[in-house]
Amino acid sequence: MSRKRQAVFTKSEMTNLLGVSEKQHEVYMPNEIFNDLTEAFKENELQGKTSTHIAFAYSYYFLANYMWRYARYRHVDDKSGESPINEGLIKQILGFPAKSEQYTYLTKNKSGLLQNLGYIRKETDKPCRYFYENNGKKEVVFVYESDYPEVYGNNKNWKVSMPVKGIWRYEESELDNCEDGTFYMIQKTHKIDIDVFIYCMTDAELGVEGFYLYSFLKYSTDKFKAFDCSNKGMAYLTGMSIDEVKSQLYKLEKRNMIENDHKPFCRNKPNDKQTKANTYRINERYEFISNKFQFNTIPKQRKISAERYEIEIGWANEREINGDIEDYEEMNDLPFD
Known part of the structure; x- marks a missing residue:
């Protein structure tokens, strides 16, 4: 049975929630993700899952890319002030109940499908801002919360999904400390606004x-x-x-x-x-x-x-x-x- 689709937020609510600004639109996704996901679903005998599962995995990784790339992990709530964009809120952004566990096997730490494929990794440290280094080309540099403990304190209980391929495209790249991910090199990617x-x-x-x-x-x-x-x-x-x-x-x-x-x-x-x-x-x-x-x-x-x-x-x-x-x-x- 297909799921009952829902949209939790309006366009203006979603735009404010994600803090979209004029210069924060482009997300470059690795071309190989379609093949990697379809093959993984076959190999793990997940073909019986609905179309929503593979679409959820792609959309979740897209959002993880956007949030890391533009350092968007908090939003301003009229009632409680600044609040984290946590997993429950991410599920709602994607059109699912905050407490839904149906797709957790795709995103969970250590044994989740996306982590096993090398697409995400759960991390406590996250970007709080970014800037561009002008050395002849536009290259993003991230500033992390751990650089300002007096501001962000201890957030060890709040893990986010780091988009691994945004930083290192291949396993060998991380071992060689070569930042060749989609944040830095956009070859073999497709751009989604x-x-x-x-x-x-x-x-x-x-x-x-x-x-x-x-x-x-x-x-x-x-x-x-x-x-x-x-x-x-x-x-x-x-x-x-x-x-x-x-x-x-x-x-x-x-x-x-x-x-x-x-x-x-x-x-x-x-x-x-x-x-x-x-x-x-x-x-x-x-x-x-x-x-x-x-x-x-x-x-x-x-x-x-x-x-x-x-x-x-x-x-x-x-x-x-x-x-x-x-x-x-x-x-x-x-x-x-």
């Missing part, structure tokens, strides 16, 4: 699932600007169910977050021919609709004869039939095992 995250998390119909699929399409179209893929292929590449893929593609298109060319259905397709997959493109945040009265009308799929299909569209060649998987592996820019 925090406003896209807020847009999805404050829309109960999208949530982590919509954000995950949009991010996948953003990554997939970064190189070629367009991505040809069947629903089956997209389900395979994302680890989501085909039904969830179809549902989220529909919702994303209604909100003008993506574009879909909606190739027609071939009525009497010959057995030795294959039709082409739909082509997807993504839109940027400023192109999304601002309210539901602006929803796009999704056209019904046309049905045409094989003769007309051959003339208007043309049959898929071998490259196009297997292209959604092969192109994805090439675009990953990192070797697949």
Whole structure:
């Protein structure tokens, strides 16, 4: 059974909560995360989990990146003053009850899936601010709470998720003390704006699932600007169910977050021919609709004869039939095992 989606915060509440400012928008995510997550779910026999689980893992890591990169671990509460953005509040940001334990196996210390994959590590020390070192390039430097014990005191009971790949992209990098993570080097990454995250998390119909699929399409179209893929292929590449893929593609298109060319259905397709997959493109945040009265009308799929299909569209060649998987592996820019 799929979860009942919820949006705990409004856009303005979420923006204030995360302290988003004009210069704190960009988050660079490692391209290999999609493959790492889908393979991990297969290897750990988690395929029976709903699409929400893999989407939760991606969204949680995105938020961990944003919070560390921009030193956002506290927010001002009208009732209690300054309060920590703890795990309970993070769950609510992602659209789940603060006390929910359903996804803890993904994020918990020591034995959590994200920690086992080398994506997060629970730490008590955290950035309290950051600045840029001008030595010919824009390089971020973090200032940690441990540098100011008189201000932040002892927070050993408050652990946060350090985004490991933000600092060290590979295990060898940490051993060699080489800071080559996504905070410093943006090669082989896809950039997601925090406003896209807020847009999805404050829309109960999208949530982590919509954000995950949009991010996948953003990554997939970064190189070629367009991505040809069947629903089956997209389900395979994302680890989501085909039904969830179809549902989220529909919702994303209604909100003008993506574009879909909606190739027609071939009525009497010959057995030795294959039709082409739909082509997807993504839109940027400023192109999304601002309210539901602006929803796009999704056209019904046309049905045409094989003769007309051959003339208007043309049959898929071998490259196009297997292209959604092969192109994805090439675009990953990192070797697949």
